[in-house]
Amino acid sequence: MLIQVHRIDENGFYVEPVLIESEEELYETVTMFEETPEGERVQYTTQQKRADIMEIAPPEGLFRPRWVEGEWTEGLSQQEIDELTKPKPLTPSDMELLQQENASLIMKVAALEMQNEQQAQDQAALIMELTEKGVL
Missing domain, CATH: 1.20.5 (Single alpha-helices involved in coiled-coils or other helix-helix interfaces)
Known part of the structure; x- marks a missing residue:
C-alpha cells in the first residue's frame, strides 16, 4: 500500500508530495560514534526519522507552507502575501x-x-x- 508523505527542504519549506511503499522509508540509518570513558571510540548505528519527510499534510490556505517546530506555518510575510493577492x-x-x-x-x-x-x-x-x- 502506498503512503503519501510530504517532502520539505533544509529550511522547512514544502517541496512536493511523495509516495512511499512502507513506513520504513520514513526512517534512515544513522551511523554515530561515541567515546567511552576509557577513550575508545565506539561506532553504532541507529534508526531515526528522516528530517525531510513529514507525514502530516500542510493545511489548505497557506501560500508557502513551512514546517516549524512540529507544525505547518505560513512561510511568507504579510507583505509578500499582499503582493501576491493584490488585484x-x-x-x-x-x-x-x-x-x-x-x-x-x-x-x-x-x-x-x-x-x-x-x-x-x-x-x-x-x-x-x-x-x-x-x-x-
Whole structure:
C-alpha cells in the first residue's frame, strides 16, 4: 500500500508530495560514534526519522507552507502575501482586442467605400462633360 508523505527542504519549506511503499522509508540509518570513558571510540548505528519527510499534510490556505517546530506555518510575510493577492490591472482580453481591431477595420472599409463612390461620381461627371463637348 502506498503512503503519501510530504517532502520539505533544509529550511522547512514544502517541496512536493511523495509516495512511499512502507513506513520504513520514513526512517534512515544513522551511523554515530561515541567515546567511552576509557577513550575508545565506539561506532553504532541507529534508526531515526528522516528530517525531510513529514507525514502530516500542510493545511489548505497557506501560500508557502513551512514546517516549524512540529507544525505547518505560513512561510511568507504579510507583505509578500499582499503582493501576491493584490488585484491585477485589467488588461483587454484577446476577444476585446479583436473586437477593437475589427471595428477599426470596418471604419476603414466604410471610408474607402465612400471614397470609391465619390470617385465613381467624379468619373461619371467627367464622362458626361466630355460627351457634351463632343470629345467622346
